Amino acid sequence: MRRSTLHSLLVERASDLGVTFKWSARVTGFDRRGAFVNGAYTKCKWLVGADGQDSSVGRWAKLSSKGPKFSRFGFSRHYAVSPWTDLVEVHWGPGCQMFVTPTADDEVCVALLSHDPGLRIDRSLAHFPAVARRLKGAHALTAELGSVTALGRARGVVNGNIALVGDASLTVDGISGLGLTLAFQQAVLVAEAFAREDMAYYQAAHRKISAAPCRMTRLLLLMDQSEWVRRKVLRLFARKPAMFSRMMSAHLAQTMRETLDTTEMLGLGWQVLRA
Ligand SMILES: Cc1cc2nc3c(=O)[nH]c(=O)nc-3n(C[C@H](O)[C@H](O)[C@H](O)COP(=O)(O)OP(=O)(O)OC[C@H]3O[C@@H](n4cnc5c(N)ncnc54)[C@H](O)[C@@H]3O)c2cc1C
Incomplete structure (x- = not known):
């Protein structure tokens, strides 16, 4: 499906559900009760910073990470x-x-x-x-x-009625191919948190869904940094296609039960060393 078709379908569905879009609008300031959108103050109950890696909402809410990415x-x-x-x-x-x-x-x-x-x-x-x-x-x-x-995360994803979603909350290097999947999963979770009026729910669920993608991204970046590891991993997967399939389904897992735990990751590391 073309990206533009998918985009139209998503916008259509959101409009049907009552979402109002303000295309090309600029948010120039905000506080806990609302935001200046194109200079006009719009009140809100919840404020979600979905404004990318260098999130100004994250900085303002003191959620941005200070550590190097x-x-x-x-x-x-x-x-x-x-x-x-x-x-x-x-x-x-x-x-x-x-x-x-x-x-x-x-x-x-x-x-x-x-x-x-x-x-x-x-x-x-x-x-x-x-x-x-x-x-x-x-x-x-x-x-x-x-x-x-980048591979990096905000120091927290919730502060009072403010939440961070997408790259504003966590970025996984593009090699993982998971940036958008995580952003969509987080959007669903933050909506559930609103319904429960419980932002701690979002904070905990965000941590849970981020762990496996971060682990996998570190593994892929290790392959980028070491030709030795890369050759070993690719040789292992070429020899054992079933293991590659298992890794791929764990990587794309929709539920936490399907992801690889630490023991399985260590097992994989051992097999890579022997490959
Ligand atoms: C080279 C590369 C390849 C990638 N490949 C993949 C891939 O294959 N699969 C995948 O899933 N992910 C991939 N990613 C990651 C993916 O692009 C990001 O995870 C995703 O775009 C994050 O979406 P986001 O909405 O959180 O942030 P962004 O896409 O950064 O969107 C944030 C938006 O907020 C807007 N904004 C910011 N400040 C304001 C303001 N003050 N007022 C109004 N608007 C504002 C920005 O203009 C922007 O449109 C890749 C990334 C890179 C760099």
Whole structure:
């Protein structure tokens, strides 16, 4: 499904449920009782900061983390080319990864993650000859957009009637592919907390759903940092596809019961060492 179609469906559903959208509005200030939206004060019972990594709501509510984050640089661009697979491909290069996501019948999205702020998709294609061959002659449909991608969390996600959701509350490096999933899960949980009038519920549930994705992201970043670990892990998964499937379903698990616990992670570490 095209991103624009999904977007329209979500907006339609939210409008049916009574949500009012103020597109391109700027929030310039807020307090516990409301926010200035395009200069006009709008009262609220709850205030949710869903304003991204550098959340001003988080800073104001004293929820932002002061510690350093582990950050990298991400770039993405869409190309007019028929997808060659219905899977998301992750290609591993020296100190960088390239992802290819089929986004429509005639379009793919290519994303690059690296530690080098100067590396761009075109130059990095030298590390990914298989992708370069597929993209040969394809014209870019969008500009190359860049952003910092980090692994880090706010020091808390609730302060009184204020809650943080999405990257404002927790960012997982783009390599996990879980940023949006977590944001949607958090949105559902914060709504449940409103219904219960109990923000401690959101704080606890947020902690619970974040643990496994953070663990998995650290593992993936270890593969980025060590060629030795990367080779061992990929060799193990190539030899044991069932184990790879188990890891993938744990990674994408919708319930905590399906995720890998610490013992299983240690077991995996042991198998990697032996691979
Ligand atoms: C290169 C890269 C690849 C990624 N790949 C994936 C992937 O494959 N899958 C995945 O799930 N995630 C991926 N992510 C992560 C994903 O993009 C984020 O997790 C997601 O965008 C977080 O959504 P958000 O709404 O919390 O924050 P954002 O997307 O940052 O949105 C915050 C919004 O708040 C607005 N805002 C901020 N301040 C104000 C203000 N004062 N007034 C009005 N508006 C304001 C901003 O303009 C912005 O639109 C990737 C990230 C990067 C960088």
